[in-house]
Amino acid sequence: MNDSDDAATQTPSPARATANPAPETTIGRTFEVPDTMTAPPRTDAEVPDYARALGLPGLADIHVHFLPQNVLDKVWEYFDNAADNYGRDWPINYRYDTDTRLNIVRELGLRAIPALTYPHKPGMAAWLNEWNAEFAAAHDDVIHCGTLYAEPESADYVPAALAAGAKLFKVHVQVGVFSPDDEVLDPAWRALEEARVPIVIHAGSAPLPGTYTGPQAVANVLAKFPQLKFVIAHMGMPEYDEFADLAERFDNVYLDTTMFAAGYFSSPAEVTPAYRERLAGLEDKVILGSDFPNIPYPYVDQIAGLAALGLGDDWMRSVLWTNGAKVLGLD
């Protein structure tokens, strides 16, 4: 399907000079960083200069969503009802057509663009994987992604997606309402483990707890497939320490920063000294994630919020670029 055509008719893009119309952050101004650190950006437009000042070639953001437009429209509809679904408003900050969104993340400095898709019901993942292959083929800088659902067919379509070149997977435990340690997934996990392909997995019990969310089922999968390259979305929010345990125990388990300390679910000031200390020790395991475009604040808030943890420029370099580039295989 031609996603761009769909998008152009459904989500008109406003005419404007720069690709990114986002308002200024509140985080960068509210929270100080130590004098020894490079001053964080205050607007999306300042993000590329900040990355350059740190000596980075760009940002390696591992948690970005591009979806078939009809699926994205449903996701946006869900967030439009966030007051009912989550108990608070969630205005999508980057509600533009596909090409505009691609250009926004390029301008922010993403050298490779994830297109994380995920099914909410059986029989959908194989189709999403086909869409992912087409979307990646149409854009040089889009990462070929894949997904799965706990269903017998995953034993076939996961190896097929890997053979077709999928480089990054996404699994959503709460939306999918299945357990990652369901045995029906064993062939899929085995194929992903052999391929050493990273899997961004939303398994934490926030913003909404699910029947199968939480660290135990992920730990069970790792006990069986210890080389699986799991990237725990949202740092495992709210089970931060339990998921940090896994990142410390397994060389191949990482944490992504998506929405952490960005001022919406948590602010830098709310991070406990003990957890902040753990994050310093996990410098090689924390990877930038943003949830673009489905975030209720400008992208810069994620960057400024992480800087406001005050863990130093080296920590920021590792998180914004080095760790993600390693896992995504970027130069």
Ligand SMILES: [Zn+2]
């Ligand atoms: Zn996400």
